[in-house]
């Protein structure tokens with residue numbers, strides 16, 4: 566089997582939302598597909614009303630195919646400090662023409678304010694490795710892991726776009742979705758992430774390559790590109806008026822500044838170009854005078870995060886069969 570589903574950016578490409586149908590009759594939710602985590606959790610009829618602010622809630626009591634996974638609970642905390650927790654049902658899930666009849670659906674009984682305030686986001690579908698699924702006493706498989714044996718190829722691809730809908734495809738590689746060739750690089754999944762190491766980077770079209778290994782995760786659920794502070798400092802040195810703004814906890818610069826492109830090396834001889842425009846995330850003031858950088862420090866995380874600012878510049882193959890990541894220009 567193969568599948569393909571559209572994914573639509575929210576304002577400033579802060580996140581990408583994807584339609585998913587759960588239960589019988591189908592309940593349609595807009596889900597944040599997240600390659601940086603491994604839990605499929607949703608706002609639900611069990612989420613306190615005070616924590617629901619416009620989201621669509623999955624109601625297992627209205628699904629004839631829902632079965633409670635007795636005794637199972639979950640709780641998760643994300644890198645930005647947001648969190649959620651709840652209990653678990655097994656139910657049918659349809660996405661992009663693909664179906665799985667007994668997917669673990671983690672129903673939220675609590676969500677943190679960051680999720681309550683994210684009004685269009687009805688839940689997250691983790692597509693990292695099941696090793697880090699947070700359901701206890703027995704961890705559950707991701708939607709992709711459940712489908713993998715039935716897919717034509719044991720892989721999925723992400724084609725996120727800047728300010729336009731893109732696609733997640735499952736089981737096949739769309740040759741029309743990228744230019745040139747795909748460069749593959751090994752993934753180390755021992756921490757449960759799509760973790761890989763870039764050999765280095767280049768700042769600007771006429772910059773010199775810097776040989777400096779960067780170990781990080783391919784994470785569709787993180788908005789920005791989070792890199793070692795040495796790289797971040799070097800980049801913003803090339804942006805006039807840029808500086809670290811403690812009130813916004815990151816590098817900020819005048820929105821009319823010229824931003825250099827940033828090249829992330831892949832394998833022995835390839836690189837992904839992030840256009841300068843992608844390196845400006847959003848205004849920090851209502852006048853739109855100063856803008857928050859799309860590249861920020863990975864301090865405190867323990868690894869870098871190749872988030873949407875990077876991923877939307879590439880066609881990305883998440884190849885579980887060969888534990889590798891494929892990257893191509895587009």
Ligand SMILES: CN(C)c1ccc(C(=O)NN)cc1
Nearest residue numbers: 601643644647679680786787
């Ligand atoms: C609050 N929201 C919508 C989040 C969504 C995703 C994440 C995340 O770290 N994914 N890898 C954190 C927070």
